Amino acid sequence: AGGVVVLRPGPVAGWLGDAAPAPTVAPTSEPDPSPVLAGPDANAPQPTPDGVRAAIDPLLGQAALGSRVNVSVVDVTTGQSLYARGGDEGTVPASVTKLVTGVTVLAARGPGHRIPTRAVAGATPGEVVLVGGGDPTLAVDGDGFYPGAARLDTLAEQVRQALGGAAPTKVTVDATLFPGPVHGPGWDADIPTGGYGGSITALMTDGARRDPAVARRTFDDTNGAAARFAEPDLAAGRAFARLLGLGDDVRVGRGKAPAAAGESAGAAPAPGTELGRVESLPMIRLVDIMISDSDNVVAEALARQVALARGQPASFAGGAAAMDAVVAELGLPADEISLADASGLSRTNRISPSLLTDLIALAGNGRRPELAAIFGGLPVAAWSGTLDGRYRVAATKAGAGAVRAKTGTLTGVHSIAGLVTTAEGRLLSFAVLTDRAVGDTDSTRQALDRITGALAGCGCR
Structure with missing residues (x-):
């Protein structure tokens, strides 16, 4: 997401500082890497709300998800909502909170800022x-x-x-x-x-x-x-x-x-x-570390950078208030977020799925290229980070390589939010949050993966 806009020598080189000197010896030739996450197809047909509903509605009643599953799916290119169930309801987000932390600190400090x-x-x-x-x-x-x-x-x-x-x-x-x-x-x-x-x-x-x-x-x-x-x-x-x-x-x-x-x-x-x-x-690397490792201490430190940039005390309360203010500055619904910390460890945090999908779409549609830095550290299904061991069974493997997402886990709370490329090449943002899960961790995670894998496996038209 945003790769065409951001992942190029110009701005990233500037954010990372001076480029390394050119090597004096030619590097060893290596084979081209295999693609992990398919790029968006500008000509891909757009899924319809009815198609998305048909793909995921039957999966929301899985017992392991518990009694409350709130979901939002948005087309990244158009910003159109394709599906919402409890989309505007504040839900305990766990570590997907770090997506908000990453976007707000990149907006407030910029990708090249150093502490x-x-x-x-x-x-x-x-x-x-x-x-x-x-x-x-x-x-x-x-x-x-x-x-x-x-x-x-x-x-x-x-x-x-x-x-x-x-x-x-x-x-x-x-x-x-x-x-x-x-x-x-x-x-x-x-x-x-x-x-x-x-x-x-x-x-x-x-x-x-x-x-x-x-x-x-x-x-x-x-x-x-x-x-x-x-x-x-x-x-x-x-x-x-x-x-x-x-x-x-x-x-x-x-x-x-x-x-x-x-x-x-x-x-x-x-x-x-x-x-x-x-x-x-530079901040672009600190955000990578926070997201790829789900580093809670780094997340809390970055929230305090948002606070300092917005003239707030660099405390838990000041960081939360500043992040809320930056969310509003970005044109997102700040009334759908209430934070006590920036890592997602707090059970008093509430974020709506629709705010998450809007935020991801904003970072991925190319209009704010500096925000796309949040995607560099996102785990890829069946490939890296917290998704390395997931999407490897028949019920979920359609999402392998096509889902890139931040996960979150607390006792009784499971969440996943990020990007998925559909079978026809359309890029969607999604958020699936359950804060009353009753299954064991593995079964609840697999239930979430079935939902996002269904989006990856369909044209949803």
Whole structure:
């Protein structure tokens, strides 16, 4: 979706930064890749509402879906609604919330935006203040969880050069950019400690993971769960202090960086002087990571970027309010969304299926090319991410390679929203949400896959 508009050298190269230098040796010849998701056919016949109804209506009564299944299907090119059942009803969305997070942060910040982490001179001689800008992917060194992330060891080297021969004596961390609670409202009790969420602070390394190398190695086996620091800002400060040579037993405290006060009269830099800065991957890549890995900590950090861009507090409440405002700016029905967080972990979130399909269609129709960055990380049926092991049985395999979607799961809540190419080449956006599911996880997921697979397998005329 939007591939013709966005996935080309010009804008993406600009969003990602300077292009890599041309190789001096010709690369090894490789065979052309097999297509995974069919591109839209501009001349494909448009499905009819009656055809879509005939394809999916019989599947909405599957027992595993429970008593409430809300659905919306929209033609991406025309924006026409082709099917709605409870389409305007707020439904618990689980992780498909991240589609809204991705679109709103791309609209508010732009695909090329990078999040800074800074070090400044403190108020006392030898004090270095590590200032968090909200980059959840910041690494300690080259063995971080997120490939290509900004690194504290790079920042520490900048600080040493800025200080000349002077040795730092103290590290203070400033994570005040994110005020308010560090855990989201409506989170299940085990979320802060269960490895899928964590404390959301403006300064952290590796999404607050304690051992990023182990987390990376075991990601598939644990479905992304990992042990996390309860106080990520202090953990990052201790790592930075070690990199500056202060030792493992140094005490790191919290504080606020002093405002820059101009030139120093002595050899030491004046309080507030910037000693170094590193910047995150561009926003287009952070959105990819959030969606492809369903990374809850990254999602909450990106919502706070929306808040900062719209003059709101960078908190759970401020992020939700700012996302709501951007949804309205995009011409979408903001009265059909009510958020408490940006990851979908909160059970108090409500989003209508029709808002999701309208949002996906807006991102995919080419009119706002920067928004199409949400599709880069979307799992492909029977191919990647959370859809890798799905759409592989006879009842669902029509969707293999034709469905690209974000999934969501909480106990009793299952959702899927994204894009599907019909058998005749028409691109549709869809959202299927059930928040009263009664089946086991596998049977409910397969019931959802049968619905979207039916759209892939028909011309729906």
